Amino acid sequence: MSYTNEILKLVKDKNPGESEFHQAVDEILTSLTPVMERHPEYQKAKILERFVEPERVIIFRVPWLDDKGMPQINRGFRVEFNSAIGPYKGGLRFHPTVNLGILKFLGIEQVLKNSLTTLAMGGGKGGADFDPKGKSDNEIMHFCQSFMTELYRHIGPNTDIPAGDIGVGSKEIGYLFGQYKRIKNEFTGILTGKGLGWGGSLIRKEATGYGSVYFAQEMLATRNETLKDKVCVVSGSGNVAQYTVEKLNELGAKVVTLSDSSGFIYDADGISNEKLAFIFELKNVRKGRIKEYADKFGAVFYPSRKPWSIKCDAAFPSATQNELNENDAQLLLDNGCYLVSEGANMPTSKKGVDKFLDAKILFGPGKAANAGGVATSGLEMGQNSMRLSWSSEEIDTRLKKIMKDIHDTAYQASIEYGDKGNYVLGSNIAGFVKVADAMLDQGLV
Ligand code: NDP
Secondary structure: OOHHHHHHHHHHHHOOOOHHHHHHHHHHHHHHHHHHHHOHHHHHOOHHHHHOOOOEEEEEEEEEEOOOOOEEEEEEEEEEEEOOOOOEEEEEEEOOOOOHHHHHHHHHHHHHHHHHOOOOOOEEEEEEOOOOOOOOHHHHHHHHHHHHHHHHHHOEOOOEEEEOEOOEOHHHHHHHHHHHHHHHOOOOOOOOOOOHHHOOOOOHHHHHHHHHHHHHHHHHHOOOOOOOOOEEEEOOOOHHHHHHHHHHHHOOOEEEEEEEOOEEEEOOOOOOHHHHHHHHHHHHHOOOOOHHHHHHHOOEEEEOOOHHHOOOOEEEOOOOOOOEOHHHHHHHHHOOOOEEEOOOOOOEOHHHHHHHHHHOOEEEOHHHHOOHHHHHHHHHHHHHHHOOOOOHHHHHHHHHHHHHHHHHHHHHHHHHOOOOOOHHHHHHHHHHHHHHHHHHHOOOO
């Protein structure tokens, strides 16, 4: 058995039932096999054994009172995965499916993603099995306050700086920040994604979606192409999906789908900025279902389905993990899709990824393509430390440069390891080597 296979077996044995974590580690280790052959010093120092083990995992009870005065109990988590190159950094997810395995997969992906951004950030992830859907503002606030009443003792501006993710937007970040400040009596940048008036950064809310489109632009540039007039399918209709559509429109592409957990809409005329304004209001203010878009604009609604059967040039999966399986990948390829940029984390199953790699299409894995969000969080941390704010133009310019650098670094690593244009290989290797070298330098910790 190869060394990397031994590590995968170890991970599966030690973390039973954590299928998403196994999937993420499997993909990473497949890419790292040639690295381990070139770097015997990593194996000698057991870097991989350490790399797959989070530095710290915190699990805690979150009790709160609902609007009827009834006690509710949720489970909260923070996985502090790796701090070799900087303080832990990564989002909080509030969703009923949240469990330790999902947060460990997100955490290890975050370690590599943050390393790729060129900023000094380690990786972490957290959240709770709390479902914000159908909860009043009051209930969300009570939940966030209780969650932070435990989390505050584990985080800090030089220790661990959480951000948002699924179910955690600017409102939740506000409630969490307020409670931290109240307990600690300190106004410090312990969260990113903050409101603009109290330490937030311009372009943070746009950054993941914009960044995923910038990454797609860079991949196309290797074939001397642009996004103009490309037909695109986007999944999800939350933060990442919304700003993916906005940037694609700006660049002259035509987006024909959006989705949520109830199904997807297909609008052959394209989701113009005017129609996108309706989505912003529907999803961010009224918290409604995507079908309302079809009712309003005469588009088609496909209940309980995903948009991968729609003919397109480019796909931007931007909802959640494993939303695109091998059959979906085949459908996309059969219909002529030749670019996939993952706005979500691990939206494509392992067999789906293999299909894209075999077909040699332009495939940008989430840890590279969606790194614009955390990169801009890194810029927010920088502005907080200096107590100043940069303009939108300045941040957007930095974001574009970071996405280009991530692209070029992953591309170069793919060439160096003999599989030009394989961004999965390139981003896993480039992200890992930087962290592994830092771990070697810092001794057995
Ligand atoms: P939001 O909560 O804003 O939106 C999530 C979207 O995905 C909604 O349309 C939601 O539909 C859909 N969705 C969520 N869970 C499921 C599910 N189990 N099945 C089907 N649809 C689902 O989250 P974000 O846009 O912030 O995050 C989307 C993805 O991008 C996630 O994978 C996240 O980890 C990743 N990401 C986000 C970053 C950020 O900056 N926000 C940074 C990097 C990655 P519904 O409303 O019906 O649940």
